[in-house]
Amino acid sequence: MQPVAESASPQLERIGVRRKIKAYVALTKPRVIELLLVTTAPVMILAAQGIPNLWLLLGTLVGGSLSAASANAFNCYIDRDIDKVMERTKKRPLVTGELSPREALVFAWATGIGSTIWLGLLMNWLAAALSVVAILFYVFVYTLWLKRRTPQNIVWGGAAGCMPVLIGWAAVTGSLDWAPVILFGIVFLWTPPHYWPLSMRYKADYAAVSVPMLGVVRGGTAVGLQVVLYAWATVACSLLLVPLAQMGMIYGVVALASGAWFVVESHKLYSRAVRGAEIKPMRVFHASISYLTLVFLAVGIDPLVHLPIPF
Structure with missing residues (x-):
């Protein structure tokens, strides 16, 4: 009897821990997060008119990174059908099979909920609420509604990428x-x-x-x-x-x-x-x-x- 060909699932199981971690990192779109952090930290310094409490600064950057990771992971999950066609995105982990759609979705929910709790408990609930708005706007307004419907998609959908400046300011002052x-x-x-x-x-x-x-x-x-x-x-x-x-x-x-x-x-x-x-x-x-x-x-x-x- 000829051996049955291995399915994709066992192949995924053979992915090492290091490769799996790299896949999760890629799912967050780290270059996008890096750009968001570049806008967050300076705004916090401006809001404090000096160097803010370092734990507050670090905590906000961590919470903001988790929030952006959640939004980007949801985006990769929703857009996996077109990512496998586009040359620019064909190496994303949901296309290569390094992550399953279920893994990506669980990660997106976990980082989104985690960022909200983190910012709410350690910073303030205004910063946490703005973080939730950013995730929801990027997922529902940009990815699900505008992206595939109108050439103005990036104009209005890009508002989600502006939220870190509000989050940073709110984390320091508790207001806008x-x-x-x-x-x-x-x-x-x-x-x-x-x-x-x-x-x-x-x-x-x-x-x-x-x-x-x-x-x-x-x-x-x-x-x-x-x-x-x-x-x-x-x-x-x-x-x-x-x-x-x-x-x-x-x-x-x-x-x-x-x-x-x-x-x-x-x-x-x-x-x-x-x-x-x-x-x-x-x-x-x-x-x-x-x-x-x-x-x-x-x-x-x-x-x-x-x-x-x-x-």
Whole structure:
């Protein structure tokens, strides 16, 4: 009698502990979490007008990371059907089989509930509530409702990625103010010109799974113009923080200089699209990450080395 071929289940059981842990880490989209943490810690310094209690800072970063991990795990679970088709996502653990859908779902629920309890008990319940809103918004509004229906998906769905600034501020003060609202606006306006170049780079991927990212449904010139407009709006919003939060020279100079660079790169993208030249969208994508990092580093440094703007 010929031996029966092994099923996929025993193969999954043979995955070592180290590989399984790596798969769970990949499920959280660590690069996305890293960017969220870059926005959270500086906001907490601004809210405290100095270095906040280190346990509060660490606890908020841990709770925020768990919250983002939950949202990203739910996203991977819901999008596993298209992830296996797209070149950019075909190595995600639910596609490779390193994690089963059940494992991913249990992990998503566990980290979501864990982050809520953690933030509520160790920080405050406003921070915990904002964390829950972020998870629900990313899962239900962006992933389930907008992503596969409208090219405006990343505009409104991106609001979930803005929540860490509110969570960080609430963790320190127990309330909200105009400063975190402006910081929320910076990330909100920054998200489209950050993500649309990526959608241009992976246009074929999104087209193959019928996800109507703007880079799929509109031409390079139209997308480039939108990137330019949102880049300008982002920089303008960042400068509102100067009078509203009494930011000093360090923040003002960094916001202007890095903002000018971001806008110039956006205009180059649009110009190349108009001329029919090679667009090189990833230049804007990487510039946008550097821009946001520099701005929020300045948000954190300015209260520590405050140099008033003479006006």
